[in-house]
Amino acid sequence: DIQMTQSPSSLSASVGDRVTITCQANQDISYSLNWYQQKPGKAPTLLIHDASSLQTGVSSRFSGSGSGTDFTFTISSLQPEDIGTYYCQQFENVPVIFGPGTKVDIK
Amino acid sequence: QVQVVQSGAEVKNPGASVKISCKSSGYTFTSHCIHWVRQVPGQGLEWIGLINPSSGTTSYLQKFRGRVTMTRDTSTSTVYMELSSLTSEDTAVYYCARDLGVFRYFFDYWGQGTLLTVSS
Numbered sequence: 001d002i003q004m005t006q007s008p009s010s011l012s013a014s015v016g017d018r019v020t021i022t023c024q025a026n027q028d029i030s031y032s033l034n035w036y037q038q039k040p041g042k043a044p045t046l047l048i049h050d051a052s053s054l055q056t057g058v059s060s061r062f063s064g065s066g067s068g069t070d071f072t073f074t075i076s077s078l079q080p081e082d083i084g085t086y087y088c089q090q091f092e093n094v095p096v097i098f099g100p101g102t103k104v105d106i107k
Numbered sequence: 108q109v110q111v112v113q114s115g116a117e118v119k120n121p122g123a124s125v126k127i128s129c130k131s132s133g134y135t136f137t138s139h140c141i142h143w144v145r146q147v148p149g150q151g152l153e154w155i156g157l158i159n160p161s162s163g164t165t166s167y168l169q170k171f172r173g174r175v176t177m178t179r180d181t182s183t184s185t186v187y188m189e190l191s192s193l194t195s196e197d198t199a200v201y202y203c204a205r206d207l208g209v210f211r212y213f214f215d216y217w218g219q220g221t222l223l224t225v226s227s
Contacts, residue, residue, distance in 0.1 A: 034213045043202055043217035044152065087152055091212035095168050098152040
């Protein structure tokens with residue numbers, strides 16, 4: 001199975017800061033990567049699919065980039081409603097694997 | 108609008124089975140796979156498997172094969188996941204999630220989650 005890592009595991013930033021999360025696969029997954037946000041006590045929501053495509057209805061302050069084994073997720077200007085945990089997910093191969101998550105909160 | 112609604116919380120004894128339902132509305136049920144994902148409290152997300160409601164075809168994570176069964180009822184647009192031989196390690200929130208299509212493997216609508224507690 002493909003293995004996914006994320007860094008950092010948690011971060012604290014100020015409102016308005018640019019926040020970057022990285023996700024790495026242990027083998028080439030092309031552009032087969034999605035990003036989800038999970039707010040406390042809620043189900044995840046899809047933010048980015050196919051590495052860089054913004055899901056319909058999602059704020060443009062979220063963006064993704066990368067291919068192969070290295071991917072980046074960015075919040076251009078952190079807002080209070082962005083607190084939660086962010087997961088990457090590969091779908092190049094079955095089984096689908098999620099990264100371990102990055103917890104984001106406000107400083 | 109698309110909705111995916113799960114059945115309520117369950118408490119089971121070790122060794123028992125549980126069957127969780129996931130009812131879809133607002134879209135063509137047979138045009139999208141349904142996946143199941145679980146989350147142990149305080150931990151990450153684990154994909155369990157999927158069902159194609161059109162054909163009934165299923166695919167399960169190897170660790171759950173022999174213990175999980177996913178079925179569907181097209182007349183009520185409902186998918187079911189049955190998990191047997193429960194242990195305390197199965198205590199988790201179980202989510203169903205709609206696939207963007209058929210075997211696209213990304214999840215655009217999620218149920219609210221069903222908390223399963225396995226305890227004697």
